[in-house]
Amino acid sequence: xxxxxxxxxxxxxxxxxxxxxxxxxxxxxxxxxxxxxxxxxxxxxxxxxxxxxxxxxxxxxxxxxxxxxxxxxxxxxxxxxxxxxxxxxxxxxxxxxxxxxxxxxxxxxxxxxxxxxxxxxxxxxxxxxxxxxxxxxxxxxxxxxxxxxxxxxxxxxxxxxxxxxxxxxxxxxxxxxxxxxxxxxxxxxxxxxxxxxxxxxxxxxxxxxxxxxxxxxxxxxxxxxxxxxxxxxxxxx
Amino acid sequence: xxxxxxxxxxxxxxxxxxxxxxxxxxxxxxxxxxxxxxxxxxxxxxxxxxxxxxxxxxxxxxxxxxxxxxxxxxxxxxxxxxxxxxxxxxxxxxxxxxxxxxxxxxxxxxxxxxxxxxxxxxxxxxxxxxxxxxxxxxxxxxxxxxxxxxxxxxxxxxxxxxxxxxxxxxxxxxxxxxxxxxxxxxxxxxxxxxxxxxxxxxxxxxxxxxxxxxxxxxxxxxxxxxxxxxxxxxxxxxxxxxxxxxxxxxxxxxxxxxxxxxxxxxxxxxxxxxxxxxxxxxxxxxxxxxxxxxxxxxxxxxxxxxxxxxxxxxxxxxxxxxxxxxxxxxxxxxxxxxxxxxxxxxxxxxxxxxxxxxxxxxxxxxxxxxxxxxxxxxxxxxxxxxxxxxxxxxxxxxxxxxxxxxxxxxxxx
Ligand SMILES: Nc1ncnc2c1ncn2[C@@H]1O[C@H](COP(=O)(O)OP(=O)(O)OP(=O)(O)O)[C@@H](O)[C@H]1O
Ligand SMILES: [Mg+2]
Numbered sequence: 001x002x003x004x005x006x007x008x009x010x011x012x013x014x015x016x017x018x019x020x021x022x023x024x025x026x027x028x029x030x031x032x033x034x035x036x037x038x039x040x041x042x043x044x045x046x047x048x049x050x051x052x053x054x055x056x057x058x059x060x061x062x063x064x065x066x067x068x069x070x071x072x073x074x075x076x077x078x079x080x081x082x083x084x085x086x087x088x089x090x091x092x093x094x095x096x097x098x099x100x101x102x103x104x105x106x107x108x109x110x111x112x113x114x115x116x117x118x119x120x121x122x123x124x125x126x127x128x129x130x131x132x133x134x135x136x137x138x139x140x141x142x143x144x145x146x147x148x149x150x151x152x153x154x155x156x157x158x159x160x161x162x163x164x165x166x167x168x169x170x171x172x173x174x175x176x177x178x179x180x181x182x183x184x185x186x187x188x189x190x191x192x193x194x195x196x197x198x199x200x201x202x203x204x205x206x207x208x209x210x211x212x213x214x215x216x217x218x219x220x221x222x223x224x225x226x227x228x229x230x231x232x233x234x235x236x237x
Numbered sequence: 238x239x240x241x242x243x244x245x246x247x248x249x250x251x252x253x254x255x256x257x258x259x260x261x262x263x264x265x266x267x268x269x270x271x272x273x274x275x276x277x278x279x280x281x282x283x284x285x286x287x288x289x290x291x292x293x294x295x296x297x298x299x300x301x302x303x304x305x306x307x308x309x310x311x312x313x314x315x316x317x318x319x320x321x322x323x324x325x326x327x328x329x330x331x332x333x334x335x336x337x338x339x340x341x342x343x344x345x346x347x348x349x350x351x352x353x354x355x356x357x358x359x360x361x362x363x364x365x366x367x368x369x370x371x372x373x374x375x376x377x378x379x380x381x382x383x384x385x386x387x388x389x390x391x392x393x394x395x396x397x398x399x400x401x402x403x404x405x406x407x408x409x410x411x412x413x414x415x416x417x418x419x420x421x422x423x424x425x426x427x428x429x430x431x432x433x434x435x436x437x438x439x440x441x442x443x444x445x446x447x448x449x450x451x452x453x454x455x456x457x458x459x460x461x462x463x464x465x466x467x468x469x470x471x472x473x474x475x476x477x478x479x480x481x482x483x484x485x486x487x488x489x490x491x492x493x494x495x496x497x498x499x500x501x502x503x504x505x506x507x508x509x510x511x512x513x514x515x516x517x518x519x520x521x522x523x524x525x526x527x528x529x530x531x532x533x534x535x536x537x538x539x540x541x542x543x544x545x546x547x548x549x550x551x552x553x554x555x556x557x558x559x560x561x562x563x564x565x566x567x568x569x570x571x572x573x574x575x576x577x578x579x580x581x582x583x584x585x586x587x588x589x590x591x592x593x594x595x596x597x598x599x600x601x602x603x604x605x606x607x608x609x610x611x612x613x614x615x616x617x618x619x620x621x622x623x624x625x626x627x628x629x630x631x632x633x634x635x636x637x638x639x640x641x642x643x644x645x646x647x648x649x650x
Contacts, residue, residue: 050644053557055556055557055643055644055647056642056643056644075561075562076561076562076563079556079559079560079561079562079564080559080561082556082557082558082559082643083558083559083560084559088557088558090647094550094554094557094647096551096554098249098253099249107555107558108558108559110239110242110246111555111558111559111560111561111564112559113239115239116242155558159559
């Protein structure tokens with residue numbers, strides 16, 4: 001099991017008022033799986049993803065990554081984990097606008113201490129795989145939304161992570177660009193990548209193998225997607 | 238993560254806010270400029286003192302015209318005074334008037350332009366008596382010769398070239414016996430000084446030397462700029478001074494020492510007056526440096542705090558991509574240090590330039606032969622201080638940046 005949580009909790013407390021954003025979640029994700037997390041706004045999807053991605057620490061429960069409890073990890077060890085094992089794609093892209101496509105994609109490699117030439121080679125390769133070879137030296141602020149998200153995907157992939165976390169990656173895109181992004185995820189999955197995708201749109205969730213329904217910080221139900229019926233469904237739309 | 242990558246990263250962070258960065262380092266520039274001036278003027282003054290003492294020996298005292306200057310601004314009075322006349326020199330030279338003096342020599346100088354063929358050289362012509370060669374330790378290379386008392390009596394048109402004057406006018410060619418032109422008159426070169434290489438109150442290497450009567454004639458001077466008196470020993474100096482004062486006050490009809498139109502400078506006085514001037518300068522510029530460095534440092538700290546806040550999302554993102562607290566700390570600290578060191582380098586350039594300018598002005602208008610050399614010590618100190626300021630004032634903002642939680646930072650708007 002790549003990811004396993006037991007009674008995972010995240011309670012935000014601000015000025016004495018407590019919000020249990022994640023309220024005891026038991027979850028398992030296998031290597032190579034494509035899991036979608038879906039649920040209404042405020043149900044704790046983003047919070048859960050941030051904890052799984054070690055961007056934040058849980059306030060309760062246990063989280064095992066690759067069999068290891070990460071609770072006792074130091075900040076540096078978590079940074080290392082994010083750098084080597086995780087790739088992130090955010091709704092708001094989070095690129096450094098003044099840097100070029102190449103420089104943005106290289107960032108994780110810099111923190112991994114990979115030498116410049118090797119770095120460049122690796123980055124150029126993934127940039128090619130998201131179809132942006134002709135934009136390598138473009139400042140990212142000059143790109144369209146769809147292109148920006150492809151840069152973000154390239155950046156998430158460049159370190160050859162064990163798992164990719166995506167929080168509403170198509171949320172800021174029109175449906176055409178969203179489609180392209182989704183196709184990338186499907187292709188990545190076919191290539192064997194593990195993907196956790198947060199969304200609140202059912203049709204997006206249905207490209208995953210398994211859908212986890214969240215409500216009020218708890219798993220309401222899980223569902224295995226029958227891809228055949230899904231494709232027909234999509235076709236008839 | 239490699240340091241070079243870090244430098245690049247910090248550099249691009251800074252260039253994003255170029256004008257802000259430039260304004261921020263102004264305080265550092267001023268501070269380091271002040272440090273450089275203190276260090277290099279101090280060094281030049283040191284050279285001056287050392288040179289002076291070495292060139293004349295501690296037994297030689299100098300009589301100057303005018304009132305004793307009380308500060309830098311008074312220097313003019315001693316240069317333009319005309320109270321030391323031929324008669325004073327004659328009287329001081331009499332053994333019965335100043336029994337402990339072993340040598341008395343007049344000095345006159347004048348700014349001139351010399352030429353040989355198409356070569357010209359702006360310099361000072363120094364008029365001395367033959368007895369001064371020993372006082373100042375001047376020698377010429379054979380077959381050149383020094384001039385003698387005949388030349389003084391006859392106001393001979395002969396000159397001895399300082400080393401630099403020789404090079405400027407003749408290059409490597411032989412100059413002995415050649416005629417150079419000064420103020421339209423011809424002067425025969427009879428010798429070239431052996432390079433002393435030592436800067437002093439009068440740097441003979443740069444100048445042209447002639448009998449004092451010749452120089453007085455040439456420039457229409459009826460007085461002396463200096464009279465140098467060598468006592469038989471350092472212990473005899475006080476009695477020599479007394480005798481000189483007596484002679485000059487009698488000659489100038491002065492009853493009250495307050496009205497003296499001359500003053501006497503011993504080597505010790507010179508060292509004292511120069512060091513008191515440099516002390517004041519050092520204290521003043523030192524405080525300027527300290528204040529502007531602290532103010533500049535606070536400015537840097539302020540701007541770094543602003544920058545850390547503005548770039549909260551960037552920090553969050555970098556952490557999400559694997560930057561450790563230390564990576565972030567080093568990035569922001571490097572930015573602060575780049576800023577201050579840039580300020581430091583500009584300060585070093587300014588300070589060096591200003592010092593060079595001061596030295597040129599002093600040489601040209603005050604006739605003080607300050608030597609100037611690039612203040613390596615000062616430059617190193619400047620670099621060290623400016624990076625230390627960056628470090629000290631950058632560490633708090635950088636720490637603040639490094640301790641941000643990745644998700645809080647990413648959420649920041
Ligand atoms: N930093 C925070 N401090 C306090 N409360 C928070 C914080 N972040 C989220 N919450 C609360 O936790 C709950 C879950 O938020 P979360 O962002 O995980 O929801 P979500 O499912 O991602 O919603 P959406 O679909 O709108 O993105 C919400 O009630 C939210 O107000
Ligand atoms: Mg969300």
